[in-house]
Amino acid sequence: MNAIETKDLTKKYKTKTAVDALNLTVNEGELFSLLGVNGAGKTTTIRMLSCLSTPTSGEAYVNGKSCKDEKDEIKKIIGISPQDTAVADNLTVRENLDFMASVYYTDKAVINEKVEDIIRIFNLSEVENQKAKTLSGGWKRKLSIAMALISEPKVLFLDEPTLGLDVLARRELWHAIESLKGKMTIILTTHYMEEAEHLSDRIAIMISGKIKACGTVADLEELSGKKGLEEAFVAIAERGMSEDE
């Protein structure tokens, strides 16, 4: 079974088409990146797949469940870390995790176990009693991802997880994301080439709401005839934009 499957998935806002007839397949356990410039439709795609936005037309399936008809079922098996760090500012790191765990589980012992596990996995113990509003950008992102993981989702959506972080915080977050590879399906949006190259099993290049190319870094290099992901991306993007015109 595919973790993600879309058939002509489209989202229109009045006159603008944000996502245009997207056909996408993501395998179970894969780390799949949506790479594109701002306004390419990456976040809109993630919003539709995580049931935060209703498609204008087309179909989307998460673990075989329809994003139109089985929203409640999908919400039980996904985790999302939005672009902005969505944490409760006046709660401590531990309380934020406890809060999210309490949304999914009823047994206090299970909740405590989940919180302890995630604190250990993400090395959050040194800041566990610190209020979220006092954390640095890197720690906040880490907490945001940890909150998305507390329900042990089958599919994790990471929307620009390292946006605005310094190079050290970004590298640390990469290690955290890498440690999740294979344990769940991860859909990551980014406009950082090195991030997509470093983390992804496969990459889809999105331009103006359409996927212009999809495959491994080697596939994209071969397709574009260029060396390196950045060069390949530029070549594919320019070709895609000229096709649209």
Add this chain to the structure above:
Amino acid sequence: MNKIKAFSTRNRKEILRDPLSYIFCLAFPLVMLIIMTVVNSSIPKQAGMTVFRIDNLSAGIAVFGQTFVMLFTALTVTKDRSGSFLVRMYATPMKSTDFTIGYILPMIIISFFQSVIIYIASFIISIITDVDLNIGGMILSIITLIPSAIMFICFGLLFGTLFNEKSAPGLCSIIISLSSFLGCIFFDADATGGAMLKICKALPFYYCTKSARSCVKLDFSSSTFIVPFIIVIACAVILGILSSTVFKSKMKADLS
């Protein structure tokens, strides 16, 4: 149920850890209680003006305090909506009723303790000023203030859902001013009568103060307590349904 409990706990902690909530929801009403007691002591007895006497003032200030709970409800909702926090929560199995009850419930608890503190302060003032204040009446008044608290909290939820971080507090300020004046907290509309009393009676705030005040005095007659209290309950129910419906439709629109 666990989702409501988790969300309520989060909201309660968010508000109780904000120092501003203590200044507005507790310190300011208590300061007003003291100031108005001083004003009352300056009014000659011959004037026959009793609106600032502690047996009248205590219930009024309790209602006044609830208007600031409304403000903090609106602020909490707008803050959650302006960031990505609600977006994240929308992607969880939480339903719109989990959110609305989760916002309302902790505010009722906060408002309850706020009333308790205001009445304790009032009781101390009553001893100092040698005014008879019935403890049983105050306890009953704290309970009968709950529908009024729900009404103000639902106003906050409604404004927080419909408006942004800049306009929602502004609208709350209008309600605070209206309820202070037309709710007869700092003004005796019954003594004034005429058009002013008609305007006051056309708004729910008058009945909040009237029923709470009557309860403190253990006056449970139909015109002073039962009818006003039923009106407050009706307003709380209407606003509860309205704010929940608006939140649900706004959530639906956000997810479209």
